[in-house]
Amino acid sequence: MGTQHNGPDGRAGAPEGAGRGALDGLRIADFSRVLAGPYATMLLADLGADVVKIERPGIGDDTRAWHPPADHEGTSTYFLGVNRNKRSVALDLTTDVGLAQARALVAEADVLVENFRPGTMDRLGLGVRELRALHPGLVYCSISGFGSGAGASIPGYDLLVQAVGGLMSVTGDSGGEPVKAGVALVDVITGLHASVGILAALRHREATGEGQHVEVNLLASLLSAMVNQASAFAVAGVVPGRMGNAHPSISPYETLPAADRPIAIAVGNDRQFAALAEAVGHPGLALDDRFRTNADRVAHRAELREILSERLAAAGADHWSSVLLAAGVPAGPVNNVGEAFDFAQRLGLPGIVDIPAAVADGAEPRPSRQVANPIALSGTPARYRLPPPGLGQHTAEILHRLSDPA
Structure with missing residues (x-):
């Protein structure tokens, strides 16, 4: 560490x-x-x-x-x-x-x-x-x-x-x-x-x-x-519920299974989704009417998750993290606490100090x-x-x- x-x-x-x-x-x-x-x-x-x-x-x-x-x-x-x-x-x-x-x-x-x-x-x-x-x-x-x-x-x-x-x-x-x-x-x-x-x-x-x-x-x-969860109720009267690691308003914005452990993928816009589709070898996803816009992807999140999970099963989380980050897609493995400190150190960020x-x-x-x-x-x-x-x-x-x- x-x-x-x-x-x-x-x-x-x-x-x-x-x-x-x-x-x-x-x-x-x-x-x-x-x-x-x-x-x-x-x-x-x-x-x-x-x-x-x-x-x-x-x-x-x-x-x-x-x-x-x-x-x-x-x-x-x-x-x-x-x-x-x-x-x-x-x-x-x-x-x-x-x-x-x-x-x-x-x-x-x-x-x-x-x-x-x-x-x-x-x-x-x-x-x-x-x-x-x-x-x-x-x-x-x-x-x-x-x-x-x-x-x-x-x-x-x-x-x-x-x-x-x-x-x-x-x-x-x-x-x-x-x-x-x-x-x-x-x-x-x-x-x-x-x-x-x-x-x-x-x-x-x-x-x-x-x-x-x-x-x-x-x-x-x-x-x-x-x-956002509180605002959904305050503004629109919507009472949110549990969705695991998925997001109520964005997709894909969740953890997905890779070959060895889960990977978090946080796609925030259509450009990032097109880059994700290209990186996993399925560029046609970005043109599919089910997934063309974020609203489409939220409406068909289960189908999208199944397709992405099948692609990600071909390699481990670290491999996909490198590929996706290089493509401009926010992604990273689900680290334990020790791995998180090591990651911060590799980025030159403060982690642990000795007094x-x-x-x-x-x-x-x-x-x-x-x-x-x-x-x-x-x-x-x-x-x-x-x-x-x-x-x-x-x-x-x-x-x-x-x-x-x-």
């Missing part, structure tokens, strides 16, 4: 000290755990923000215990995947001392991120109204499953939202069982929305000096992210392999400064600074 190291080119990120990050000087008090919140704050940390992760003593973020798999020290790879470039402080928010320490952290922060069930931060004395009254410039980001209204009591788990939010209804084979996406996609999308909302609120604060409350939730994020143990903030060395931040900035590239922290690793350091800010 290909690995990239920190470098000055801005692709896989720059080493510590190799220039400023876009968000240098921004301080984030991160009360979030699991995925949506930590993913958002990791992206911001990669871009230079100083993120302090507040965790429960002895327990920490729930995902610390979500294994297998785990690294050689027994830390969950799930946790490691979304918590680099952060410092961890263990605080008991149910005690007066812990609450006072949390308030002191927030007082010096620009942003607070939390994804407790709505109402929890209020009960702890860390609610948005109370904290923004003391700190008017604070950008306070709340992430929930179903909003702070009638859905406030519903637990926000990705699987649940994929089910009730309609994603599972359009995922899986026609006539088969509804299927969830193979990753917690709704959490990731919500984390992206949270990071965009935070940056927008910070831009507003630059202009006015005023912070604000940023609210995102899993259900609304999913409905937005379902784009050296030497930058582990003076603590016990914790070298870490990480998936690269996908955002390429020419002047202020992502930087990989700190491996994911041990639980409470930076508590003494940060509390000492709070008690002696000089």
Whole structure:
């Protein structure tokens, strides 16, 4: 599997000290755990923000215990995947001392991120109204499953939202069982929305000096992210269903069987279809009245699939990928995760980066392999400064600074 190291080119990120990050000087008090919140704050940390992760003593973020798999020290790879470039402080928010320490952290922060069930931060004395009254410039980001209204009591788990939010209804084979996406996609999308909302609120604060409350939730994020499927219902009242790997509006735009494994073919226009027909040795397909236009191909997708599958059975997916790409037809084999990283490396794209143990903030060395931040900035590239922290690793350091800010 290909690995990239920190470098000055801005692709896989720059080493510590190799220039400023876009968000240098921004301080984030991160009360979030699991995925949506930590993913958002990791992206911001990669871009230079100083993120302090507040965790429960002895327990920490729930995902610390979500294994297998785990690294050689027994830390969950799930946790490691979304918590680099952060410092961890263990605080008991149910005690007066812990609450006072949390308030002191927030007082010096620009942003607070939390994804407790709505109402929890209020009960702890860390609610948005109370904290923004003391700190008017604070950008306070709340992430929930179903909003702070009638859905406030519903637990926000990705699987649940994929089910009730309609994603599972359009995922899986026609006539088969509804299927969830193979990753917690709704959490990731919500984390992206949270990071965009935070940056927008910070831009507003630059202009006015005023912070604000940023609210995102899993259900609304999913409905937005379902784009064409959601629009089909909103505009035309069409309730889409499961079609396997086929597309409701384009054909052929699906996986097809080659001699050894499936290949994805994504034909988006008539020119590409003519090139596909030529490449598989059946140029007459593009002139066949059943397949002349995209609408024709959608109407006769089963017949077209049968013809293409027969042609593709003559060779393997890698062979057809090369032939079709050379002809200008979007195509590629269905890779496993390891093959996907190798493919990215062959294209010169960032894949995996190593965070050296030497930058582990003076603590016990914790070298870490990480998936690269996908955002390429020419002047202020992502930087990989700190491996994911041990639980409470930076508590003494940060509390000492709070008690002696000089």
